[in-house]
Amino acid sequence: MTDSSPSATSVLSLIAEDMREVDAVIGRRLDSGVPLVGEVSRYIISSGGKRLRPALLLLVCGALGWRGEQRFNLAAVVEFIHTATLLHDDVVDESTLRRGRATANEHFGNPASVLVGDFLYSRAFQMMLDAHDMRVMEILADATNVIAEGEVMQLMNMHDPGLDEAAYLQVIRSKTAKLFEASARLGAVLARTSPAIEAACAGYGQALGTAFQVIDDVLDYAGAAEEMGKNLGDDLREGKVTLPLIAAMRRGSEEQRALIRRAIETGDLGELDHVVAIVRATGALEVAQDAAAAEARRAMSAAEQLPANEYSRALVQLAASLLARRN
Numbered sequence: 001m002t003d004s005s006p007s008a009t010s011v012l013s014l015i016a017e018d019m020r021e022v023d024a025v026i027g028r029r030l031d032s033g034v035p036l037v038g039e040v041s042r043y044i045i046s047s048g049g050k051r052l053r054p055a056l057l058l059l060v061c062g063a064l065g066w067r068g069e070q071r072f073n074l075a076a077v078v079e080f081i082h083t084a085t086l087l088h089d090d091v092v093d094e095s096t097l098r099r100g101r102a103t104a105n106e107h108f109g110n111p112a113s114v115l116v117g118d119f120l121y122s123r124a125f126q127m128m129l130d131a132h133d134m135r136v137m138e139i140l141a142d143a144t145n146v147i148a149e150g151e152v153m154q155l156m157n158m159h160d161p162g163l164d165e166a167a168y169l170q171v172i173r174s175k176t177a178k179l180f181e182a183s184a185r186l187g188a189v190l191a192r193t194s195p196a197i198e199a200a201c202a203g204y205g206q207a208l209g210t211a212f213q214v215i216d217d218v219l220d221y222a223g224a225a226e227e228m229g230k231n232l233g234d235d236l237r238e239g240k241v242t243l244p245l246i247a248a249m250r251r252g253s254e255e256q257r258a259l260i261r262r263a264i265e266t267g268d269l270g271e272l273d274h275v276v277a278i279v280r281a282t283g284a285l286e287v288a289q290d291a292a293a294a295e296a297r298r299a300m301s302a303a304e305q306l307p308a309n310e311y312s313r314a315l316v317q318l319a320a321s322l323l324a325r326r327n
Helices: 008-029 035-045 052-063 070-093 104-108 110-131 134-157 165-175 177-190 195-222 243-251 254-266 269-281 284-303 310-324
Strands: none
Touching (some): 008 070, 035 070, 035 104, 035 110, 052 195, 070 110, 110 134, 134 165, 195 310, 269 284
């Protein structure tokens, strides 16, 4: 996939007006009467993310011809859930940089980040009630539970060089892809579509979310800090075993495997340059990129099951755009 592929930004221009409505909902529902809550929430929500999860819900609603107002409320809900996970993740990971600026925990401290994350979760569940739909509640309650399980699985796997690809995929499908899946499924549920179309939407979301995370893990060893907006080597410092490392250990020499295992176990960034060199020399980045491409193709295939219109075409293009992602 070349850089001439449509960018996520250009694809999402189709729902720009809808996203402004979502932003208005977010602005209203962040008002808690406690100034620090709004300050921390706005700090991270305004930090420049592409808002892919609410965008998925809106694009699926568009593809299925559903234009009800509730799509704005639920799009804001999934953004609140995502933001809460970011706040908690950065505390757990001791991250200092996200999207090119200090993380909320670096700026406001860990206690404020954790407690405002809790507020966003609870506000999201308040907002779910506005849909008056138990199926919506079921999808989002299940998603938040699976995400939490994924976080714990990742914590258990830290500094474990024996982690294999299946266990890695289980973590990212729980921790990252589950909210993508739920967002797309919600669009189908709001549209009262058939079970087959709902399954296609959910499959699209899961595949897109998986591809997104695999590419994110590739960029930790292939990107540049100024493009990524985060500190390169963070994954290694935290002891996260991602697909590039798994592939490098599978394809490298015994000496190379030993060096990577040691770096994972210790989180010592003194070996980062050597690890990056091994990952690149063994073709591990290409292995991971191929895995992401397979997931992107799976997403495209699922989107092609939806009614043919500009929104379903945008879903196909969005999956294709991930393969040209630089940050």
